[in-house]
Amino acid sequence: MSEQSANTDYESASSNLNETVAEFEDTRKGLIGKLQHVLHVNPALVPLIVLVASIILFGMLVGQRFFSPFAMTLILQQVQIVGIVAAAQSLVILTAGIDLSVGAIMVLSSVVMGQMVFSYGIPVELAILCGLLVGLICGVMNGWLVAYMKLPPFIVTLGMWQIVLASNFLYSANQTIRSQDIEDTAPLLQVFGTKFQVGGATLTLGVIFMLALVFTLSYALKHTAWGRHVYAVGDDPDAAELSGVNVKGTLMSVYILSGLICAFAGWAMVGRIGSISPTVGQLANIESITAVVIGGISLFGGRGSILGALFGALIVGVFTLGLRLMGADAQWTFLLIGLLIIAAVAVDQWIRKVSA
Amino acid sequence: MEAILKGRNLVKRYGKVTALDHCDFDLYPGEILAVIGDNGAGKSTLIKAVSGAVVPDAGDVWLEGKKIQFTSPIQAREHGIETVYQTLAMSPALSIADNMFMGRELRKPGFMGKYLRKLDRAAMEKFARDKLTELGLMTIQNINQAVETLSGGQRQGVAVARAAAFGSKVIILDEPTAALGVKESRKVLELIQDVKSRGIPIILISHNMPHVFEVADRIHVHRLGKRLCVIDPKDHSMSDAVAYMTGAKEPEQTAAA
Numbered sequence: 001m002s003e004q005s006a007n008t009d010y011e012s013a014s015s016n017l018n019e020t021v022a023e024f025e026d027t028r029k030g031l032i033g034k035l036q037h038v039l040h041v042n043p044a045l046v047p048l049i050v051l052v053a054s055i056i057l058f059g060m061l062v063g064q065r066f067f068s069p070f071a072m073t074l075i076l077q078q079v080q081i082v083g084i085v086a087a088a089q090s091l092v093i094l095t096a097g098i099d100l101s102v103g104a105i106m107v108l109s110s111v112v113m114g115q116m117v118f119s120y121g122i123p124v125e126l127a128i129l130c131g132l133l134v135g136l137i138c139g140v141m142n143g144w145l146v147a148y149m150k151l152p153p154f155i156v157t158l159g160m161w162q163i164v165l166a167s168n169f170l171y172s173a174n175q176t177i178r179s180q181d182i183e184d185t186a187p188l189l190q191v192f193g194t195k196f197q198v199g200g201a202t203l204t205l206g207v208i209f210m211l212a213l214v215f216t217l218s219y220a221l222k223h224t225a226w227g228r229h230v231y232a233v234g235d236d237p238d239a240a241e242l243s244g245v246n247v248k249g250t251l252m253s254v255y256i257l258s259g260l261i262c263a264f265a266g267w268a269m270v271g272r273i274g275s276i277s278p279t280v281g282q283l284a285n286i287e288s289i290t291a292v293v294i295g296g297i298s299l300f301g302g303r304g305s306i307l308g309a310l311f312g313a314l315i316v317g318v319f320t321l322g323l324r325l326m327g328a329d330a331q332w333t334f335l336l337i338g339l340l341i342i343a344a345v346a347v348d349q350w351i352r353k354v355s356a
Numbered sequence: 357m358e359a360i361l362k363g364r365n366l367v368k369r370y371g372k373v374t375a376l377d378h379c380d381f382d383l384y385p386g387e388i389l390a391v392i393g394d395n396g397a398g399k400s401t402l403i404k405a406v407s408g409a410v411v412p413d414a415g416d417v418w419l420e421g422k423k424i425q426f427t428s429p430i431q432a433r434e435h436g437i438e439t440v441y442q443t444l445a446m447s448p449a450l451s452i453a454d455n456m457f458m459g460r461e462l463r464k465p466g467f468m469g470k471y472l473r474k475l476d477r478a479a480m481e482k483f484a485r486d487k488l489t490e491l492g493l494m495t496i497q498n499i500n501q502a503v504e505t506l507s508g509g510q511r512q513g514v515a516v517a518r519a520a521a522f523g524s525k526v527i528i529l530d531e532p533t534a535a536l537g538v539k540e541s542r543k544v545l546e547l548i549q550d551v552k553s554r555g556i557p558i559i560l561i562s563h564n565m566p567h568v569f570e571v572a573d574r575i576h577v578h579r580l581g582k583r584l585c586v587i588d589p590k591d592h593s594m595s596d597a598v599a600y601m602t603g604a605k606e607p608e609q610t611a612a613a
Contacts, residue, residue, distance in 0.1 A: 219472075220473075223472075223473075223474045223475050223477075224472075224473045224474065224475060225461035225463070225473070225475060226473070228450065228454055228458065228461065228475070229458075229459075231447065231449065231450060232447040232450060232454075232458055235447040235448060235449050235450065236446075236447055236448065238443070238445070239443065239444070239445040239446055239447055240447060240458070242409075242429060242439075242441055242443075242445035243445045243446070243447075243455070243458040243459050244429075244430050244433060244458060244459025244460060245458060245459050302447065302449045303449050
């Protein structure tokens with residue numbers, strides 16, 4: 001027993017010191033420090049500020065033509081497909097993955113829907129179901145390869161992108177189904193193009209679907225156990241596993257959902273462009289990743305909000321329309337988007353220093 | 357007295373390396389059992405074998421007299437065995453409350469919880485706050501702050517609080533003070549005593565002899581993949597313990613088993 005008290009003696013020397021445990025003076029306070037903290041807590045705030053600022057900027061530069069309900073809702077219509085795909089991409093990126101096959105899945109799903117109706121004469125409702133099923137199956141394959149075969153998501157989806165795209169060309173024999181034919185025989189395929197007039201604004205069902213999807217996913221990510229698990233898996237999969245999260249199941253659900261959402265994007269795309277063509281949507285994967293990154297979701301997983309991805313898609317839309325109305329060369333859009341991407345990642349790194 | 361957690365003849369091989377060589381293990385109700393041993397002696401494998409993280413090649417484990425066979429830590433957890441890993445197993449970007457309830461979230465009652473699967477955040481936050489207060493972790497102000505904004509000692513505190521809150525039968529602590537300063541270690545040791553006073557037995561794996569001798573009721577000395585001896589810290593000195601675990605000295609006989 002004397003041994004024991006002797007052992008603890010060296011610590012008793014410090015026992016009557018002040019009781020605060022490793023408290024550091026926060027020297028970073030002040031306006032910048034507070035801003036950093038607020039952004040750390042609300043990651044979607046940066047893209048929202050950029051979005052509002054760019055709307056005001058273009059509003060001043062272009063004037064009435066831009067700052068009208070018509071132009072504002074036109075932007076929504078133009079970004080609806082990218083917005084839907086970006087929702088799928090956000091889920092995957094939150095788990096520290098990436099999905100390069102989103103665009104290909106989207107196109108294949110729309111082509112399957114068209115072929116079912118026009119080549120096999122299947123009722124349109126069933127054809128749409130088949131298209132959605134194809135997207136789901138692609139998601140299952142991605143998910144299985146990532147979760148169970150433990151292959152890197154980048155490689156899996158790079159491969160799937162090629163496979164799905166090639167299947168799409170082979171299956172459709174490169175044929176386009178004309179808008180007029182769809183309108184006559186299977187108008188349900190174009191249902192997402194249905195327009196509503198609200199004042200001077202024009203909304204389509206596709207736009208409403210995009211907004212509803214983002215808000216539903218935002219709720220699920222924030223307020224359900226599944227959502228918390230998506231973040232935990234992206235943050236640290238080993239820690240998540242040890243604390244009782246079904247990591248494989250969560251990854252599967254995310255990739256399957258991503259495939260299904262892409263199939264819906266394919267359906268919405270028919271509504272947007274009218275026809276069904278195997279050659280459209282080639283850039284959807286890059287555009288969706290752009291929206292997600294500008295939206296402040298970390299490519300390393302576990303951080304960010306899906307609302308940010310929507311804001312990211314809208315920022316791209318605002319720049320595209322704004323610059324076009326100013327009569328600028330389209331390349332300026334790409335140049336500015338490139339700058340935004342780099343700036344977004346820089347801001348992400350800065351915000352994260354709060355934790356260092 | 358019947359051991360609450362008992363292992364007999366446990367064997368685990370990794371290729372040609374035998375990490376556990378017919379090892380026995382006993383944990384009695386209400387005690388703090390320290391497991392010490394040199395690096396590579398197989399301490400971690402032993403603990404993983406009784407907590408489900410590793411499936412032993414041979415041997416049996418009993419919990420409260422019933423034979424059990426865990427294939428994952430989650431199964432062990434469902435039986436009331438909680439482990440605080442050295443890496444803490446926490447998601448840095450998520451809040452304290454989120455981390456405490458990871459994998460066992462509470463849902464709101466009624467329609468919102470049943471059909472919209474909405475989490476009962478208020479209840480989880482209250483529970484987390486109560487548990488942290490109970491264990492004297494009052495310095496944590498905001499239960500919604502991200503774990504990455506906490507200090508090392510606070511993180512350890514949260515991890516121990518999580519285990520104490522849900523571990524009904526056994527709590528395993530793997531090197532809980534290894535990464536901490538003097539003051540923070542003291543807090544964690546107090547926390548361990550506190551958990552013990554609730555009657556939950558604890559397995560403590562540590563390299564820190566003063567800490568082991570301060571809190572442990574019995575010390576399991578692990579050497580070359582098996583239990584060399586179990587000693588009583590009141591009858592042995594720290595240098596004896598170090599001599600046993602490094603092989604510099606042989607124990608007289610199996611004392612205080």
